[in-house]
Amino acid sequence: MLVIGVIFTLVLPIFLIAINVGYVTHSDWLYTYNWWRNGVSERTGLPTSELYSAADQIKAYFANDAERLDVQVNTSRGVVSLFGEREILHMIDVKDLMRYVERVSVWSGGVLVLCAALGLAIRRGDFFASMSQWLRWCALVWGLMIATLVVVAIIDFTWIFTQFHLLSFANDLWQLDPFRHYLLLLFPERFFLEATLFIALLTVIEFAGLYVGARLVEIRLSDDQS
Secondary structure, three states, X not given: OXXXXXXXXXXXXXXXXXHHHHHHHOOHHHHHHHHHHOOHHHHHOOOHHHHHHHHHHHHHHHHOOOOOOOOEEEEOOEEEEOOOHHHHHHHHHHHHHHXXXXXXXXXXXXXXXXXXXXXXXXXXXXXXXXXXXXXXXXHHHHHHHHHHHHHHHHHHHHHHHHHHHHHHOOOOOOOOOOOOOHHHHHOOHHHHHHHHHHHHHHHHHHHHHHHHHHHHHHHHHHHHHO
């Protein structure tokens, strides 16, 4: 059970963060918040309806098999392509990264299901007591790591943002001009800061929910046996 517990503890936060990244990326409410919070309509000169259209095209791009992204919006000059070549090439890299995150969520979810199945087979009703212990240690270790990340992000998110891109991409296409490239005009650095904080908050809430759930099941089974 020790090996199963270690694997479970290591894989669970990876699974939660991966699914939360996917959820946040496709959440309309986050885009709506971004338009308002960062004054994107004023920054870009695009009406909110066109911002939603651009966001929908980006989300569709992540879900389809197209290699290149061509976001088209209506302007006073007619229908134009919003992104230049450098932005389009960078979005190819971003799509590859999102596909990788999706695969990680699937494989890590499969590992968790296998751990749970093995735990139930070996410990039966006592499995939930073990699970609550795993979750407690997992929440302690990873909670401290997430809290540290949040503090560093609040203090100097630009450093984290830069390190993330250096680790995630093999080129410098992500180095865009925030005053000229529409990708950063639509999604400024503060958008990514607050998206990161939302992901951290969701992960903490999910940890708490899983721990409380396992603890309640443990107590219920203990009462039934007594």
